[in-house]
Amino acid sequence: MTTRQERGAVRQLRRFGDALLSLVYPPVCAGCTSAVSRSPAVCAACWRDLRFLERPFCEVLGLPFAVDPGAGLVSPEAIANPPPFARLRGTVLYQGLGSRLVASLKYGDRTDLVPLMAGWMGRAGAELLAEADLVMPVPLHARRLLRRRFNQSAELGRHLARTHGRRFEPMMLRRVRATRSQVGLSASERERNLRGAFVLDPHRVADLKGRRVLLVDDVFTTGATVSAAARTLLRGGAAAVDVLVFARVAAGGS
Template identity: 45%
Template sequence: MLAGIWHNLVDYLLPPVCGSCGEAVQGNQGVCADCWGQLTFLGDPCCQCCGYPFELSPGKDALCGDCQGRPKAFDCCRAALSYDAYSKDMIIGYKHADRTHLTAVFAQWMSGAGRELWSSVDVLVPVPLHPRRLLARRYNQSALLAKALARQHGKAFAPDLLLRRKNTVSQGQLSSNGRWRNVAGAFDANPARKVGLEGQNILLIDDVYTTGATLDACSKVLRKAGAGSVRALVLARVLREG
């Protein structure tokens, strides 16, 4: 009862606002009705590997052109949203502007997007930040999402299973090929946490999928360390034109 009173008082003094436009919203809705209508949620049919959406279903095991040309080290990836003009500011604000109150609603969306994955997951692992970047930002948005999803589905959460050894430049500044070169060798498995990893089914959690380079680099490290399978779940993904 006291917790309920406290939350009501906080909502009265600091009303929750839409993560996109800043208008007041009810409870933990995250976005207002107008902004909700502008978001593009993703689902089937899609590439069996990376989850890129297809307009028409080409078959159950179909792969997109990118996955055919550059096979990925992860088994599959699914995304909740399209990363576009309507979701971009909301996600950037979550990453860089302390809008961590959006964790609950983002995790809810991701949970639905990954509904086919939960039965075969043992442990959730967030894509790590380099310690310098973590110190500057104060939190890892991927870890917040992974923790919320692990609690929601009763799964193990391993925030330090992966380490980021290289303080790479931001992927947003780079070309597609540059992104792959940038993260090559950037990650390593934590020696203190590798015991018990053998045969485990890992679900990698990240915020945005652009080329798949980061998830691929993390997956290679996890497979080398003995993971049984590596799947991925992201909040949003960039959709190519054409």
């Protein structure tokens, strides 16, 4: 059997396995578990509960505008408090099904949602992915990673890097200080909470010099987490840092 024939046989075997699996576990909606034609997917009703972020939005923060102010404009938030990262793109607003999908992946061990969520992220951040030299997830501290068993941002980033042919670097940026939960903290408290939380692996930092980094996270709320990570990367020699998240709040600047 030739290599081409072998690949064809593998594809046929995979299709047969997928068909058999769908008979045992029929595909269901990622939002409400109603029946759908394929998985991963959401039903029509759940689709209407998603608010995808599309232009017009702030070219820096990805913050949606109520009206179109013209191409290339930035929000007052970005002008008043410029972030250390160059551009942020979000996929959906952090509300309704968007927030439930994040919670299901993060706390419900729903790693089966990664292809669906990362697929949407890939479309929202296509321009960022096209220009990225390295894809990195926002890291978890070792103790939190041990409790959760996986880093949801790393799972999303790994899928994005693989499907878009980018270099994935999950270990170059590390979280060395266990910080308290950001929930309920003010912007200044969040910044203090994250001071010194991130470092670069000294054995890998040479590969960062002059590279454009795409930092991947699940949610963007105030910007404190990704800003602290971006500053660490820029101090280490990154040419620029962009940010791609699954969900972001409607206003504010995680």
